[in-house]
Amino acid sequence: MSTELINRITVKKDGVYVSSHSSNDTSPYHSWRCRGLSEIYAAEGQKGLDREVIRMLYEYAELRGSHKSLERYRYAKDTPAARAVYQKYMDNIDDRYGQMDEADQKSVWYKPTEKAKEYRAYERDMREKMYSEIAERCGEYDRKQKNKDLER
Known part of the structure; x- marks a missing residue:
């Protein structure tokens, strides 16, 4: 891949x-x-x-x-704060997966059961929230850069 x-x-x-x-x-x-x-x-x-x-x-x-167009994305993604956000959401996703019984877990990617479908919807929702929360840090980066420019 x-x-x-x-x-x-x-x-x-x-x-x-x-x-x-x-x-x-x-x-x-x-x-x-x-x-x-x-x-x-x-x-x-x-x-x-x-x-x-x-x-x-x-x-x-x-x-x-x-x-320079990449710096705001590096700032958003590669900091300890971003890793903490990532870990929080991945823990939530893993916890939800662990709450399903083995048959539902095995069906997540092939002929999903209702519980497996609910899990996948939950995972999509959690990832969407995670990406949005981490992306907010791009705006934080922009504000910091603007303040640096004003100080010059």
Whole structure:
């Protein structure tokens, strides 16, 4: 399974552009308009974009390089506070899984029982809340940067 390596995220008038390449690909980074992120940005603004980028970083992408567009996402994801948020939600998900009997657990990904379906809905909800909570730290980063700029 490959990982999407991202070295820049840029918001332009016509959408959100990502410079990336696959970890199992030797070609250089290339910039492309990401339709999904562009649609979310158009509908929800920066807050929605931040949540979706954080989701990508937890599910299938990594940040590479030192472009300033990545710093806010590193700040949001790679701090002890973010790890604590992640652990809190993963513990909740694990606890819910542990409350199911073995037959329900075995059916989570194949022909799910009602209990397994409830668990998967709960897991989706918890992950959504986790990504949103971690993404809020991007705004915190922006405020800190703005204050630094005002002090100069």
